[in-house]
Amino acid sequence: MTTISAPPTDVGTPVPAPRRPRPGGTRGRGSGRFVFLCLLPALVLFVVFMIVPTVNVFRTSLYAWSGFSPDPRFVGFENFARLLDDQQFIRAFQNTVALLVVVTVVTMGVALFLAAVMTRQRMRGRTFYRFVLYVPSVLSVVVIAAIFSAVYDQENGLINGTLQALSLENLEQVWLGDQQIVLYSVAFAMVWQSIGYYMVLYMSSMSVVPEELYEAAALDGASSVTQFFTITLPLIWQNLRTTLTFFIMSAVNLSFVLVVALTGGGPDGSSEVLLSYMYKQAYTNSTYGYGMAIGVVIFVFSFLVSLLVSRTTRREPLQF
Amino acid sequence: MMKRTLVLASAAVAALGLVAGCSTGGDSGSGGTLGVAALEGGYGRDMYTKVIEAFEAAHPDVDVELRISKSIEDEISPNMKAGRFPDVVVLGQGRKAALTETLVKDKALEDLTPVLDTTIPGEDTTVGDKLIDGIVGNLNTNPYGTDQTYLMPMYYAPTGLFYNKGLFAQQGWEVPATWDEMFALGDTAKARGIALFTYPTAGYLDSFFFSLLADVGGEDFYNDVMTYQEGVWQTDEAQQVLDITTRLLDYAAPATVGYANEQDFTKNQQLILDNKALFMPNGTWIVGEMADAPRADGFQWGLTPLPAVSEGGDRYITTSVESAWIPSGAENKDTAKEFLAFLYSDEAAAIFAEANAIQPIKGIADTLSGENAEFYQVYEDPAVSPLVGGFASTAPVPGVDIKATLFDTANSIISGDKTKAQWQSALHDASEQLRQAGA
Numbered sequence: 060m061t062t063i064s065a066p067p068t069d070v071g072t073p074v075p076a077p078r079r080p081r082p083g084g085t086r087g088r089g090s091g092r093f094v095f096l097c098l099l100p101a102l103v104l105f106v107v108f109m110i111v112p113t114v115n116v117f118r119t120s121l122y123a124w125s126g127f128s129p130d131p132r133f134v135g136f137e138n139f140a141r142l143l144d145d146q147q148f149i150r151a152f153q154n155t156v157a158l159l160v161v162v163t164v165v166t167m168g169v170a171l172f173l174a175a176v177m178t179r180q181r182m183r184g185r186t187f188y189r190f191v192l193y194v195p196s197v198l199s200v201v202v203i204a205a206i207f208s209a210v211y212d213q214e215n216g217l218i219n220g221t222l223q224a225l226s227l228e229n230l231e232q233v234w235l236g237d238q239q240i241v242l243y244s245v246a247f248a249m250v251w252q253s254i255g256y257y258m259v260l261y262m263s264s265m266s267v268v269p270e271e272l273y274e275a276a277a278l279d280g281a282s283s284v285t286q287f288f289t290i291t292l293p294l295i296w297q298n299l300r301t302t303l304t305f306f307i308m309s310a311v312n313l314s315f316v317l318v319v320a321l322t323g324g325g326p327d328g329s330s331e332v333l334l335s336y337m338y339k340q341a342y343t344n345s346t347y348g349y350g351m352a353i354g355v356v357i358f359v360f361s362f363l364v365s366l367l368v369s370r371t372t373r374r375e376p377l378q379f
Numbered sequence: 380m381m382k383r384t385l386v387l388a389s390a391a392v393a394a395l396g397l398v399a400g401c402s403t404g405g406d407s408g409s410g411g412t413l414g415v416a417a418l419e420g421g422y423g424r425d426m427y428t429k430v431i432e433a434f435e436a437a438h439p440d441v442d443v444e445l446r447i448s449k450s451i452e453d454e455i456s457p458n459m460k461a462g463r464f465p466d467v468v469v470l471g472q473g474r475k476a477a478l479t480e481t482l483v484k485d486k487a488l489e490d491l492t493p494v495l496d497t498t499i500p501g502e503d504t505t506v507g508d509k510l511i512d513g514i515v516g517n518l519n520t521n522p523y524g525t526d527q528t529y530l531m532p533m534y535y536a537p538t539g540l541f542y543n544k545g546l547f548a549q550q551g552w553e554v555p556a557t558w559d560e561m562f563a564l565g566d567t568a569k570a571r572g573i574a575l576f577t578y579p580t581a582g583y584l585d586s587f588f589f590s591l592l593a594d595v596g597g598e599d600f601y602n603d604v605m606t607y608q609e610g611v612w613q614t615d616e617a618q619q620v621l622d623i624t625t626r627l628l629d630y631a632a633p634a635t636v637g638y639a640n641e642q643d644f645t646k647n648q649q650l651i652l653d654n655k656a657l658f659m660p661n662g663t664w665i666v667g668e669m670a671d672a673p674r675a676d677g678f679q680w681g682l683t684p685l686p687a688v689s690e691g692g693d694r695y696i697t698t699s700v701e702s703a704w705i706p707s708g709a710e711n712k713d714t715a716k717e718f719l720a721f722l723y724s725d726e727a728a729a730i731f732a733e734a735n736a737i738q739p740i741k742g743i744a745d746t747l748s749g750e751n752a753e754f755y756q757v758y759e760d761p762a763v764s765p766l767v768g769g770f771a772s773t774a775p776v777p778g779v780d781i782k783a784t785l786f787d788t789a790n791s792i793i794s795g796d797k798t799k800a801q802w803q804s805a806l807h808d809a810s811e812q813l814r815q816a817g818a
Contacts, residue, residue, distance in 0.1 A: 125775055127459060128485040138777060145778040208642035213634055236637025238796050323641040325581070326790035327797070328783070340777060345481040349777035 116358070119351040126347035138352035147328055148353065151336040154242055158332065159310040159364070161246045162253075166306065167299075170254050174261035175287050179273070189262070193255035200252075200313070204320035207248045211235050235322055238329035245321065245330055249313055257302055264298040265291055293377050303368045307361055333357050413714050416446045416455045417469040420701075421664045422534070426734040427469075430727045434718060437500060441714055452476035464708035466715040469533055471701035472519070472769060473585070479530070482706060483522045483772045488529040489705035489712055495528060497720040506531075506723050514739040517767045518605055519700050524771060530702035531719055534736045537757050537765075538586035538697050539684050540658040541665055543651060545677035554683050558623055561686045565630040568657055574632035577656040579644035581786045585769075586697035587660040588620070588785055590685045593695040593766050595619050601695075606771045607781075607814035612807040619688075625799050628792050632656040636790050645669070652678060662699055663754050667735075682754050684763050695766040696757055700739070773816040781809040 120138055124131035142148050173192065177185045195203065210217040211234035219231045234244045268291060276286050292299075315334035318324055324331040324339070331339075333353060341350025417427050424447045431443045446465065448454050455465055456478060472479045482488050495507035495515065507515070514532045515521070521528050547554060550571075555561040565575035578584055593601040596616035603611045611617060632655060638646040648665065650656040652674040666680055684696040703722065705715045721727060728738050735751060737743060744755045757763060770781060784805050791797035 123777075125481050125485050127456075127481055127487055141777050147778060204642055212643070212646075213637040233634075233637035235640055235643070236790075236794065238791070238794060319641070321640065321642055323580070325640050325787065326636050326794065327581070327787045329796075339780070342481075343475055343477045344777070344780050345477060345484050345775040346777040 113358075116351050116354050119348055120355045122348040123346075124348040125345045126341070131348065134348070138349045139356075141349065142352060142356065147331065148336060150328060151331040151333050152356075154331060155311065155314065155333045157242060158246055158249065158314050159307060161243070162249045162310050162314075163303070163306040165246075166250050166253050166257055167302070169250070170257035171261055171292075173254070173258045174265055175291060177258075178262050178265040179283065179286075179291075189255075189259065193259055195252045195254070196256040198252070200316040201320050203248060203252055204317060207244070207251075207321060208235075211244055236326055238326055241322060241326065241330045245314065245317060248317055248321065249309070252313065252317075253309060257305075260298065260302060261295065264295040268294050293374075296372075296374055297376055300369065300372045303372065304365050307364050307368065311357060311361055333360075411440055411442055411714075413441055413443045413467065413711055413718060414446070414465040414709075415443055415467045415469070415718070416451055416465040418451045418471070418474075418701075419447045419449045421667055422731075422734045422736040426730050426736060429730045430722065433726050433730070434721050437721070438717070443718070450476075452478040459706070459708070462708060464706040464710070466709040466711045467703060467705055467718055469701070469703045471533075471699070473699075479702060479704070480772065481775075482704075483529070484775055486523075487707050489707050489709065489715075490527050490529060491531055491705065491716070491719065492526070492528045494531060494716050494719050497716065499724045500717065500721050501726075502724060506720050509723055509740050511739045511741050513765060514700065514767065518602075518769060518771055519702070519767045522772045524606060530704050531722075532700045532739050532767075533703045533722070534731070535698050535700045535739045535767075536663045536737065537682060537754055538660065538662040538699050539590070539682050539757065540587075541651065541661045542658050542681045542683065543654060543675065544679040544681035546654050546657075546675065547681070549677060554681070555686045557690055557692075558686045558688060562626065562630070564657070569630070573654060574650070574656040575630035575658065576627055577632040577635045577647050577650050577659050578639065578789070579647045579659065579661065580639045580641070581789045582782075583660045584786045584789055585660075585782070586662070586699070587685065588624075589697040589766055589769070590695045591620050591623065592616075594685055594688050594693060595623075597693065598695075598764075598766070601766065604810075605769065607773070607810045609811070609814060610807070612803055612810050617803070617806075621799055621803055623688075624789070625792055628789055631793050636793050639790060645672070648672075658683075663751065666750050680750055680753075682757055684757060684760075687762075691762070694760075694763045696763050698765045698767050700767055770813075773813045776812050776816045779809050779812045781806070781813060784809045 119131070121133060121135060122131035123134045123137070176182065177189060182188070198206075213219055213231075213233045213236065216234070218234065222228065222231050232240055235241055272290050272294075273286055276290060281289065311332075311334060314332045315338075318330055318332050318335050319338075322330045324335050334357065337350045337353040337357065340353060341347050415427075415431065417424075427445055427447055431445055435441060435443055446454060451468075451470060452474065453476070455468070456476070458464075468479075470479055472483075495510075496505050498505050499509065510532065514535065515528055516526075518524065520530050520532055522530065542554070546552075552564060552567070553560070555564050561575070568575055578587075589601065592604050596603075596614075600611075600614075600616050604617070632647075632650050634650065634655075635647055638644060645668075647656075648659065648661070648669055649672060651659055652669060652672055654675045663682075684694045687694050703719055705712060705719070709715055723738065723740060728740050728743065731738055732743065732746065737747070737751070737755065744752075744758065747755055758765060784802075788797055788802045788805065792799070792802065
């Protein structure tokens with residue numbers, strides 16, 4: 060971080076060890092301080108707006124506090140112990156994990172497929188497709204909720220309307236009213252929203268893979284599918300790893316905004332996710348400390364999953 | 380050296396500015412400035428501006444700063460957490476952010492009992508004398524069940540079952556006076572493809588349940604439920620309430636649950652306008668909310684209390700009352716109390732009534748016109764009593780929200796995901812936990 064060199068600790072040496080020659084001229088103590096001062100504003104911002112609130116979340120989770128009263132009561136880990144018995148919390152946790160898995164697998168699979176098709180196959184009008192698929196990622200979640208409210212409408216929505224037109228009435232569902240289906244309805248909206256973004260990310264990394272590799276493979280008789288798995292995938296692996304972390308964050312954050320705007324956690328809590336349940340507990344139910352305990356669980360959970368994903372997907376980076 | 384000091388100084392200034400930037404925005408605290416925060420509800424914001432102008436005209440030494448917003452909680456609570464409180468807040472209970480409830484639970488409100496004995500500025504009656512009987516002294520105004528009033532009742536409105544009067548006239552149907560008649564009507568309507576019942580979202584069942592509890596077991600039983608008396612959900616009365624409700628939910632429009640969310644609830648309300656459902660629990664704001672929606676020919680809004688449990692039985696109409704209060708942390712409490720008293724003056728009441736915000740002041744119902752006059756008529760029926768209140772405040776219990784348990788489960792009852800027995804036992808558990816948390 061800093062360039063200040065440590066003072067010599069070797070007492071036996073009477074003369075200070077000669078400084079390492081620096082290629083960029085001599086940077087002494089003064090310039091070290093200057094660097095520090097330049098970093099200071101950003102550091103202060105980071106501490107005030109990131110470190111302090113995070114520490115506060117952890118601290119508050121150990122108190123029984125409504126959020127306003129001047130005397131929070133210290134309860135130790137009681138909030139966390141309660142979480143284990145809270146059926147609604149467990150359901151919200153399950154829903155979050157389900158969304159995490161379903162949305163990640165589907166989005167990643169489809170985005171990779173589309174990206175590969177668009178970069179490798181000389182498809183006509185691919186710029187147009189790319190544009191159309193990217194549009195949802197710039198829409199506000201409230202707009203997306205409104206769109207999907209129209210898509211899922213049980214009477215004349217896009218899905219049920221199409222099924223009626225095809226005389227497939229027996230496939231019609233109450234997409235937002237059936238407790239077994241509603242979570243997948245939310246998941247589909249999330250996939251729809253994020254697919255374009257990841258597709259563009261994958262396309263950009265695929266487009267830098269040298270053409271010669273594919274030519275050589277083609278000469279050896281490798282099919283497109285083999286080329287994809289043996290050339291494309293290994294070469295964009297680092298990019299995939301990064302996006303996996305994005306998936307975890309978006310599954311936690313995006314699901315909250317979408318659930319709040321689309322279903323409100325309903326019917327009867329069946330589409331509740333961790334963050335929406337945290338909001339309800341921290342504010343609506345006036346148990347701020349308990350809400351923050353849920354916040355800590357979310358923090359630790361996202362952190363662990365990211366770490367796990369990062370560890371299990373670690374490969375020697377391939378160069379071309 | 381000079382340069383370095385300069386850099387250091389500017390960095391310090393930048394850092395200080397940062398910290399200072401976070402802490403501005405509070406009121407100056409100087410005498411004579413009154414901070415008023417109000418929710419911008421369906422009544423609009425103009426009425427507050429006008430009332431404040433009138434107050435300032437009468438009190439030239441006071442400068443009132445109004446903060447008004449559709450999400451006023453989000454704007455004032457960060458400052459409140461930092462210890463800077465507005466002097467007067469006009470904000471009811473039952474909002475998602477639950478700011479009023481939180482302060483009630485925290486015992487962080489100023490005792491407003493003295494305001495009731497205050498003579499209204501420029502008039503010779505006291506606030507207490509001017510208010511309609513029974514509007515204070517209930518859990519809505521005296522949340523701890525004591526004689527102390529902490530929340531002043533600001534606007535009141537009847538909530539009950541809304542229906543299309545025109546349809547009843549066309550079909551020659553009577554508005555049912557008992558539950559037996561109600562269910563008979565449900566069968567008749569079903570034969571014509573009309574559902575008996577729907578609700579916008581399950582949260583709208585609050586007025587329904589409060590009235591039904593009182594209809595079945597009288598006001599004492601209602602209060603027992605609201606104050607979490609031991610085993611109250613295992614009584615015969617509670618059983619009967621859940622019996623009637625589950626039977627009614629059997630008659631619910633099939634679309635109800637699918638539309639009972641933030642995005643689609645107006646589609647459930649539209650069922651009434653389209654003659655696809657007969658009744659829904661709602662409030663008087665529905666007229667304005669659905670003003671631009673298409674409707675069946677001859678449509679006319681009607682409001683009825685819940686049917687009586689038996690012929691000639693008591694009927695209660697849940698009355699929603701919005702509140703004004705003073706946080707204990709407010710700085711100008713005396714001026715704030717004077718302002719509160721002024722809100723009940725004839726001058727202020729006229730301004731509020733013009734915006735359809737009806738205050739619980741004696742004789743005000745006679746001055747109303749149009750649909751409002753019709754709705755407030757429901758108080759004229761001697762067999763119908765107003766019911767105010769809501770669940771008593773306890774220390775908050777993590778993970779326990781009895782309102783959600785009581786209302787939201789209706790969705791699961793309709794869809795068959797939960798049974799009546801599960802509902803009853805969940806209510807019992809929640810009620811017991813809240814009772815142990817203590818009022």
